[in-house]
Amino acid sequence: MAFLLPAATAFLAGVASAQSLPDQAQVIDQLSFNVLENVPPPAEVNSTTLFVPAGLTAQSAYDKPFHVYHEDFLDIIGSNPTLTLVARTDSDPLFHEAVVWYPPTDEMFFVQNAGAMAAGTGLNKSAIIQKIALAEADAVSSLRNASGLVTVTTVPSNPMVINPNGATNYRGEIMYMGEGQGEDIAPSIYVMNPLPPYNTTVVLNNYFGRQFNSLNDVVIHPVTKDVYFTDTWYGYLQDFRPPLGLPNQVYRMTPSTGAVTVVADQFVSPNGLTFSPNGSYAYVTDTGSALGFYGTNQSAPSTIYRFAVSPTTGKFSDQTVFAFPSPGFPDGVHCDTNGNVYSGCGDGVQVWNPEGVLIGKIFTGTTAANFAFGGQGRMVICGETELYYATLGATGAVVRGQMS
Ligand SMILES: *[C@@H]1O[C@H](CO)[C@@H](O)[C@H](O)[C@H]1NC(C)=O
Numbered sequence: 001m002a003f004l005l006p007a008a009t010a011f012l013a014g015v016a017s018a019q020s021l022p023d024q025a026q027v028i029d030q031l032s033f034n035v036l037e038n039v040p041p042p043a044e045v046n047s048t049t050l051f052v053p054a055g056l057t058a059q060s061a062y063d064k065p066f067h068v069y070h071e072d073f074l075d076i077i078g079s080n081p082t083l084t085l086v087a088r089t090d091s092d093p094l095f096h097e098a099v100v101w102y103p104p105t106d107e108m109f110f111v112q113n114a115g116a117m118a119a120g121t122g123l124n125k126s127a128i129i130q131k132i133a134l135a136e137a138d139a140v141s142s143l144r145n146a147s148g149l150v151t152v153t154t155v156p157s158n159p160m161v162i163n164p165n166g167a168t169n170y171r172g173e174i175m176y177m178g179e180g181q182g183e184d185i186a187p188s189i190y191v192m193n194p195l196p197p198y199n200t201t202v203v204l205n206n207y208f209g210r211q212f213n214s215l216n217d218v219v220i221h222p223v224t225k226d227v228y229f230t231d232t233w234y235g236y237l238q239d240f241r242p243p244l245g246l247p248n249q250v251y252r253m254t255p256s257t258g259a260v261t262v263v264a265d266q267f268v269s270p271n272g273l274t275f276s277p278n279g280s281y282a283y284v285t286d287t288g289s290a291l292g293f294y295g296t297n298q299s300a301p302s303t304i305y306r307f308a309v310s311p312t313t314g315k316f317s318d319q320t321v322f323a324f325p326s327p328g329f330p331d332g333v334h335c336d337t338n339g340n341v342y343s344g345c346g347d348g349v350q351v352w353n354p355e356g357v358l359i360g361k362i363f364t365g366t367t368a369a370n371f372a373f374g375g376q377g378r379m380v381i382c383g384e385t386e387l388y389y390a391t392l393g394a395t396g397a398v399v400r401g402q403m404s
């Protein structure tokens, strides 16, 4: 050959031939799809189209769902990663976002889609919160399809969290971002007791008297413990909130003083956000390409941005493109303890090293809006009508610090 193979490709060829891969993993050689026989126009193939690498089918991609794009991914998945479908519904998107692990009971909480037609939620009916016990998921992790074998329990928050969409551990409880409902129920931040009676308290519902658009996702800074959250227009784009009263932007709330400050703007649709393990970087996804009930805009952002977080002011600067995933759009975003970045995308969870190199995917073949680590080596992935449990080598960052 007239050119040198990149080191990563040589490595991957070695792994594939040595058959040292875990049972549920397969190597994806990106050179294999640099040149395709047929590349259709955007009206046929675009962000909404499932991408299946050359030589695979959707089924064979799903059969070995841990896709290794770079050797770094082998440490992340460990020697025996597993992916199990633990629950499914026919059309009601019960498994959407706000995936939160509560260590004292080892349960994973998640919420129904607040804006999907098939959920019947939004304007007249709030999305619900549900949970599973991870011990039940552990018990079936040797199966690929354990649908029906894991109990999904509704959590009767009281007063009810209205249209929850994002959530995080907060001072031993769970903080929810409520998207609001119609003109009269303002988007609000709620804190819920994760134990019965699941009592809730609203801790923020306005910006100097003005309603937020529809609060979306939240994360706690690992050092300052300030609350960072996104406000964006999905309630409007899903016909259950009025036209915007504020720009779509990222805010910080300082619990000790109550101060609410804008830390970053100039987004189309700021959505998921997280911090690197020591809090020096912030990652914010912009899902500007996803227009809810109004289709997609293929030229708008579908991008994970990285920012530097000022150690003195806590504001974001130095915006750079970290990744532009395809297919779909990057929604929820989380780091592991080594600073690798994971995001829920159109084909499952995609993973980048801290340099922004795609190193692998956990391929579900469907949109995974969000997911969460359950501590060491465990992950729950929400796929709208499908709920997945994964076991792997990596451990999620941040949660331990947020329990206090
Ligand atoms: C994207 O591709 C799908 C077919 O996969 C097509 O139905 C849709 O209209 C396309 N979207 C745009 C914006 O062109």
Ligand SMILES: *[C@@H]1O[C@H](CO)[C@@H](O)[C@H](O)[C@H]1NC(C)=O
Pocket: 122, 123, 124
């Ligand atoms: C909500 O309720 C109103 C009034 O009862 C009704 O007209 C409307 O169709 C309902 N909207 C949805 C999305 O169910």
Ligand SMILES: *[C@@H]1O[C@H](CO)[C@@H](O)[C@H](O)[C@H]1NC(C)=O
Pocket: 085, 145, 146, 147, 148
């Ligand atoms: C999993 O099993 C359920 C019934 O047990 C079935 O309806 C569903 O289609 C299966 N899903 C997959 C992805 O195999």
Ligand SMILES: *[C@@H]1O[C@H](CO)[C@@H](O)[C@H](O)[C@H]1NC(C)=O
Pocket: 173, 191, 192, 193, 199, 200, 201
């Ligand atoms: C729930 O009630 C308990 C007991 O009154 C209280 O200590 C706790 O702060 C409450 N939590 C929330 C989120 O309202």
Ligand SMILES: *[C@@H]1O[C@H](CO)[C@@H](O)[C@H](O)[C@H]1NC(C)=O
Pocket: 278, 279, 280, 339
């Ligand atoms: C945080 O981590 C980054 C990357 O690992 C490192 O470059 C930086 O020096 C660390 N910052 C602090 C304040 O520890």
Ligand SMILES: *[C@@H]1O[C@H](CO)[C@@H](O)[C@H](O)[C@H]1NC(C)=O
Pocket: 268, 288, 297, 298, 299, 300, 301
């Ligand atoms: C699509 O997104 C681009 C880039 O953000 C923007 O300039 C354009 O106005 C958008 N088009 C529509 C129809 O929203």
